Amino acid sequence: MKPLTLTEAVSAEFAPETTYLNTSSCGLLPRRGVEAVKLAAELNATGSPDGGSSFDAVAAARASYGRLVGVTGDRVAVGSAVSVHVGLIAASLPAGAEVLCVEGDFASVINPFAVRGDLKMRYVPLEDLADSVRAETALVSVSAVQSADGRPADLSALRAAAAAHGARTLVDATQAVGWLPFDASGFDYTVAGAYKYLMAPRGASFLTVTEEAQEGLTPLHAGWMAGEDIWTSTYGPVRELARGARRFDEPPPFLPYVGxxxxxxxxxxxxxxxxxxxxxxxxxxxREGLVSLGHTPIPADSVVVSTPGLAHRIDALTAADIVVSVRAGNLRASFHLYNTTADVDRVLDVLAD
Structure with a gap:
């Protein structure tokens, strides 16, 4: 059978009723995911033996995510939110450790460190990140793609600088993975919320941990599923933690992982x-259309386009059933596989009025 084109595959899974240009806030669910979640919920509601848990779905999602980001499944931990994973990493740092962050980065990669109160927080512009790593830096925490304006981090330069100074690296790939090929293997920790460009339900997230970095983390969320053999770990202290990153699992909410x-x-x-x-x-x-209308979007080689001076047009766009967002005072549009050139032209037509 001839493989489906991207357009054919998308048309079988998505039928948005709005001009939806807001994946950086929340991705659309494919039809197959909606149906799977509905079936799992019905099985739960009717008392089916298969309705209360979905271990196979969690395992399949873990393995698929690992393949997507270039690591084996045993390097992937699951959870419910990026900030939970980052909190685990923040708890591992000794008092006084220096954490280097980007000015204005997303709160989830900053707050778990900042609220401790005993870490040395340092903030620099995105373009200065790699050059700002120094011997005192314990960890660099950064988004692969900035949520507010779509600017990508120079991850190759960061990786080299961190290696030169012995700093660990944490990369939030939430705004990247799913559209941007991303290799998690070169960073100590990576995290990603799955409800944006991965188009999963809210409540699914992933953490990758290298084998070397694993020994520096305490599995604070360890429940019975953090055991190497989960069925002998249901009561009493865990006998043996999972040998891989599964020891860092936050007990997963099953329905989001079915999706x-x-x-x-x-x-x-x-x-x-x-x-x-x-x-x-x-x-x-x-971007070209915006420039032709006299507007200058923030430069970025990205699917996220943020434009100063247009935030006030949000009401007109909403009235035209065009879904975008305002972030950091700018109008933000974000594009994914279910969008078309007609969507682009429609928003430009409204902005031209």
Whole structure:
């Protein structure tokens, strides 16, 4: 059978009723994920033996995510939110450790460190991040793509600088993974919320931990599923923690992972490289259109386009059933595989009025 084109695959899974340009806030769920979650909920509601847990879905999502970011499944921990994973890492740092962050980065990669009160927080512009790593830096925490304006971090430069100074690295790939090919293996820790470009239900998130960095973390969320053999770990102290990153699992909410299994399988079918090319082409068309209207978006090679001076147009766009957002005082549009050139032209037509 001839494989489906991206357009054919998308049309089978998505039918948005708005011009939805807001994946950086929340991605749309593919139809297969919606149906899987509905079935799992019905099984739970009717007392089916298969309705109360979905261990297979969690395992499948863990493995799929690992393949997507270039690590084996045993390097992936699951949870419910990025800030929970980051909190685990923050708790591992000794008092007085220096954490280097980007000015204005997303709160989830800053707050778990900042609220401790006994860490040395240092903030620098995104473009200065790699050059700001120094011998005193214990950890660098940064988003791969900035939520507010789509600017990508120079992760190659960061990795080299951190290695030169012995600093650990934490990269939040929430605004990247799913459209931007991303290799998690070169960083001590990476995190990602799955409800944006991975198009999973809210409540699914992933943490990757290198084998070397694993020994520096305490599995604070360890429940019975953190054991190497979960069925002999249900009562009393755990006999043996999972040998891999599963020891850092936050006990997963099953329904979001039922959906995540399906969303990640869909991304694997269509290919992230194809999604990247599609998304970037739409973002480029939108940027060119903005410039022709006299507006200057913040420069970024990204699917996230943030434009100063247009936040006041949010009401007109909403009235036209166009879903975008305002972040850091700018109008933000974000493009994903279910968007089309017609979507781009529609928002530009409204902005032209």
């Amino acid at each position: 995540a299994e399906q969303s990640l399988a869909f991304l694997d079918e269509v290919g992230v490289e194809n999604v990247r090319d599609h998304n970037l082409a739409l973002a480029a068309r939108y």
